[in-house]
Amino acid sequence: MTAQQVEDLIHLGFAAKRKMLAIEEVRPHYVRARLPYRDSMLRPGNVLSGPALFSAADLVMYALVLSHLGPELMAVTANCNINFVAKAKPGDIVGEGRMIKLGRRLAVMEALLYSSAEPETLVAHVTGSYALPVKG
Amino acid sequence: MTAQQVEDLIHLGFAAKRKMLAIEEVRPHYVRARLPYRDSMLRPGNVLSGPALFSAADLVMYALVLSHLGPELMAVTANCNINFVAKAKPGDIVGEGRMIKLGRRLAVMEALLYSSAEPETLVAHVTGSYALPVKG
Amino acid sequence: MTAQQVEDLIHLGFAAKRKMLAIEEVRPHYVRARLPYRDSMLRPGNVLSGPALFSAADLVMYALVLSHLGPELMAVTANCNINFVAKAKPGDIVGEGRMIKLGRRLAVMEALLYSSAEPETLVAHVTGSYALPVKG
Amino acid sequence: MTAQQVEDLIHLGFAAKRKMLAIEEVRPHYVRARLPYRDSMLRPGNVLSGPALFSAADLVMYALVLSHLGPELMAVTANCNINFVAKAKPGDIVGEGRMIKLGRRLAVMEALLYSSAEPETLVAHVTGSYALPVKG
Numbered sequence: 001m002t003a004q005q006v007e008d009l010i011h012l013g014f015a016a017k018r019k020m021l022a023i024e025e026v027r028p029h030y031v032r033a034r035l036p037y038r039d040s041m042l043r044p045g046n047v048l049s050g051p052a053l054f055s056a057a058d059l060v061m062y063a064l065v066l067s068h069l070g071p072e073l074m075a076v077t078a079n080c081n082i083n084f085v086a087k088a089k090p091g092d093i094v095g096e097g098r099m100i101k102l103g104r105r106l107a108v109m110e111a112l113l114y115s116s117a118e119p120e121t122l123v124a125h126v127t128g129s130y131a132l133p134v135k136g
Numbered sequence: 137m138t139a140q141q142v143e144d145l146i147h148l149g150f151a152a153k154r155k156m157l158a159i160e161e162v163r164p165h166y167v168r169a170r171l172p173y174r175d176s177m178l179r180p181g182n183v184l185s186g187p188a189l190f191s192a193a194d195l196v197m198y199a200l201v202l203s204h205l206g207p208e209l210m211a212v213t214a215n216c217n218i219n220f221v222a223k224a225k226p227g228d229i230v231g232e233g234r235m236i237k238l239g240r241r242l243a244v245m246e247a248l249l250y251s252s253a254e255p256e257t258l259v260a261h262v263t264g265s266y267a268l269p270v271k272g
Numbered sequence: 273m274t275a276q277q278v279e280d281l282i283h284l285g286f287a288a289k290r291k292m293l294a295i296e297e298v299r300p301h302y303v304r305a306r307l308p309y310r311d312s313m314l315r316p317g318n319v320l321s322g323p324a325l326f327s328a329a330d331l332v333m334y335a336l337v338l339s340h341l342g343p344e345l346m347a348v349t350a351n352c353n354i355n356f357v358a359k360a361k362p363g364d365i366v367g368e369g370r371m372i373k374l375g376r377r378l379a380v381m382e383a384l385l386y387s388s389a390e391p392e393t394l395v396a397h398v399t400g401s402y403a404l405p406v407k408g
Numbered sequence: 409m410t411a412q413q414v415e416d417l418i419h420l421g422f423a424a425k426r427k428m429l430a431i432e433e434v435r436p437h438y439v440r441a442r443l444p445y446r447d448s449m450l451r452p453g454n455v456l457s458g459p460a461l462f463s464a465a466d467l468v469m470y471a472l473v474l475s476h477l478g479p480e481l482m483a484v485t486a487n488c489n490i491n492f493v494a495k496a497k498p499g500d501i502v503g504e505g506r507m508i509k510l511g512r513r514l515a516v517m518e519a520l521l522y523s524s525a526e527p528e529t530l531v532a533h534v535t536g537s538y539a540l541p542v543k544g
Contacts, residue, residue, distance in 0.1 A: 013180040044149040050213045051191035058186050077186045078378065079351050079401060081217045081489040083516050083535060085509035100533050101493035105377060105403070106350065108491050108533065125508050125516065127491060127535060129351060129401075131377070214514065215487050215537060217353040219380050219399060221373035236397050237357035241513065241539070242486065244355050244397065261372050261380065263355060263399060265487060265537075267513070285452040316421040322466050322485045327459035349458045353489045 002026060006067050010059065021059050029099035031064045034116070037092050048088035048115060048123070057082065057111040057126040060095035065107050065130055068099070078106065080128040088124070091117035105132055138162065142203050146195065157195050165235035167200045170252070173228050184224035184251060184259070193218065193247040193262040196231035201243050201266055204235070214242065216264040224260070227253035241268055274298060278339050282331065293331050301371035303336045306388070309364050320360035320387060320395070329354065329383040329398040332367035337379050337402055340371070350378065352400040360396070363389035377404055410434060414475050418467065429467050437507035439472045442524070445500050456496035456523060456531070465490065465519040465534040468503035473515050473538055476507070486514065488536040496532070499525035513540055 001009075003023040011020060025032040033056075041052035058077060065075045094114045101108040106129050113124040137145075139159040147156060161168040169192075177188035194213060201211045230250045237244040242265050249260040273281075279295040286292060297304040305328075313324035330349060337347045366386045373380040378401050385396040409417075415431040422428060433440040441464075449460035466485060473483045502522045509516040514537050521532040 015180075044151075045210065050194050050216070051187055054190040054216075055187035074181065076223075077220050079217075079219050080186065080190075081215070081353060081535065083215050083508065083537065084213050085511070085516050087212075100491065101530065103493070108493050110533070122509065125518070125535065127489065127533065129491065217399065217489060219372065219401065221375070221380050236355065237394065239357070244357050246397070258373065261382070261399065263353065263397065265355065287452075316423075317482065322488070323459055323463035326462040326488075330458050346453065348495075349492050351489070351491050352458070352462075353487070355487050356485050359484075 001067050001070070006031070006063050009066055009071055010063060023063055026067050031060060031067055031097040033060050033063055033095050033097070035059065035093040035095070037090060037116070041093070042090060046090060048090065048093065050082070050084060053084070053088060053093065053113055053124045054080070054082060056093040056095045056113055057124065057128065060097040060111045061109045061128050061130065064097040064099055064109055068102060069132070074133045075107070075130045078129045078131045080126065083125045084123070085125060086121050086123045088115040089117035091115040094119065100127070105134070106130065107132060137203050137206070142167070142199050145202055145207055146199060159199055162203050167196060167203055167233040169196050169199055169231050169233070171195065171229040171231070173226060173252070177229070178226060182226060184226065184229065186220060189220070189224065189229065189249055189260045190216070190218060192229040192231045192249055193260065193264065196233040196247045197245045197264045197266065200233040200235055200245055204238060205268070210269045211243070211266045214265045214267045216262065219261045220259070221261060222257050222259045224251040225253035227251040230255065236263070241270070242266065243268060273339050273342070278303070278335050281338055281343055282335060295335055298339050303332060303339055303369040305332050305335055305367050305369070307331065307365040307367070309362060309388070313365070314362060318362060320362065320365065322356060325356070325360060325365065325385055325396045326352070326354060328365040328367045328385055329396065329400065332369040332383045333381045333400045333402065336369040336371055336381055340374060341404070346405045347379070347402045350401045350403045352398065355397045356395070357397060358393050358395045360387040361389035363387040366391065372399070377406070378402065379404060409475050409478070414439070414471050417474055417479055418471060431471055434475050439468060439475055439505040441468050441471055441503050441505070443467065443501040443503070445498060445524070449501070450498060454498060456498065456501065458492060461492070461496060461501065461521050461532045462488070462490060464501040464503045464521055465532065465536065468505040468519045469517045469536050469538065472505040472507055472517055476510060477540070482541045483515070483538045486537045486539045488534065491533045492531070493533060494529050494531045496521070496523040497525035499523040502527065508535070513542070514538065515540060
């Protein structure tokens with residue numbers, strides 16, 4: 001699937017009224033996406049919040065599953081582990097998703113998150129497992 | 137601190153325009169809170185989204201730290217692990233936070249999440265570590 | 273299954289030459305087990321090592337799955353998250369396992385670990401997911 | 409530090425009677441190590457056990473901290489998250505450790521584990537946080 005196809009599929013599934021994210025690149029086992037900045041992403045101390053970062057990681061990993069399995073809107077997050085490693089200054093959230101293991105029942109993935117305000121500084125490292133639908 | 141004090145402190149810190157959560161109970165090492173339902177919490181398939189649940193867990197654990205340390209708005213999430221164990225039907229998110237270990241540098245906590253639509257069904261189990269500010 | 277049955281099943285499966293653990297109590301959704309102290313459990317600083325504690329948690333959660341599913345020696349650990357919250361002084365490792373969610377494909381569990389040297393002090397909190405064999 | 413220096417330091421700290429691991433390569437923010445096969449690493453089903461893999465990851469990440477901070481034998485594992493992604497056939501365990509973030513109080517690292525029996529197949533992906541001693 002192309003980046004635009006993955007992006008359209010996500011917005012279709014969420015019946016999104018606004019642009020949730022832009023898929024910038026899709027390669028086998030790799031996706032890069034950008035979540036546009038919104039004031040609601042901030043927490044006290046003028047940094048991007050944990051939930052905003054989690055949301056970015058979740059969407060990036062979901063895009064990664066979609067890019068491999070097609071319109072698989074029923075893949076479900078089973079487990080997620082997040083290490084927050086630096087304060088994220090206000091900006092877009094850029095996420096790189098990488099497939100660690102694509103099994104029959106579980107997809108295990110990694111997402112690295114950055115703020116566009118400091119694009120060289122990793123702010124969070126996430127690993128997640130998605131349960132894949134059992135094929136009939 | 138009382139439940140109302142913890143609730144006020146959270147809303148003050150977030151400069152919140154709307155009621156983000158209601159703290160229902162505060163006891164030593166225990167907090168129960170409720171996040172009111174909003175359409176933005178849904179994901180495809182008409183269930184509460186991972187980010188909405190993460191947000192609830194994060195706020196519950198933050199409330200737990202606040203209730204123990206006072207106006208400690210600079211406590212920062214270091215690590216979070218979420219197991220999503222059941223689909224969460226649309227409703228308020230009710231979270232119970234429990235202190236596992238309150239150290240000098242880290243607070244390790246557990247949060248159990250439920251949907252008000254099925255209050256007996258655990259939907260997510262979360263453990264998190266918050267880095268505590270170093271006292272000067 | 274009784275505590276003795278679960279204990280026998282584990283030792284049978286591992287073709288164990290020595291007593292690996294003693295199952296002290298089995299109840300629905302709960303197991304308590306004790307791993308006898310061995311010098312090999314120590315790490316520098318005269319505390320019980322991370323791997324020794326992980327091993328205890330893994331055996332406790334495995335016992336919990338066995339107690340629910342019978343001779344299910346093919347259950348496999350998918351994911352494990354460990355928070356080490358206090359130094360564990362040399363002693364037996366006592367572990368309490370609790371079932372968080374027993375699904376068709378995954379069992380999500382929690383294990384709390386203690387050293388017999390300080391039985392009131394939690395040393396590690398573990399959550400784990402085991403993949404259950406697909407029934408034919 | 410050289411690979412041999414890191415290897416010697418680990419064995420010194422553990423007062424090891426046998427060779428626990430061989431450090432094969434040390435670069436800034438990267439370590440590769442090999443744990444020699446032992447029958448005790450096996451679990452039912454003739455695969456390398458979770459605890460053996462955890463032990464390998466723990467030693468690899470410890471070596472990574474040592475290579476950056478010198479004889480820092482008091483660094484302590486705070487949190488560890490392991491995704492087991494493939495069965496590990498009997499063999500040496502080869503681990504690659506990578507520094508994700510080296511902070512003042514916490515080192516966050518990643519370890520990728522392989523069995524020498526199938527050196528191209530990732531068997532486990534681990535992230536861990538070590539608490540670093542507070543400098544006096």
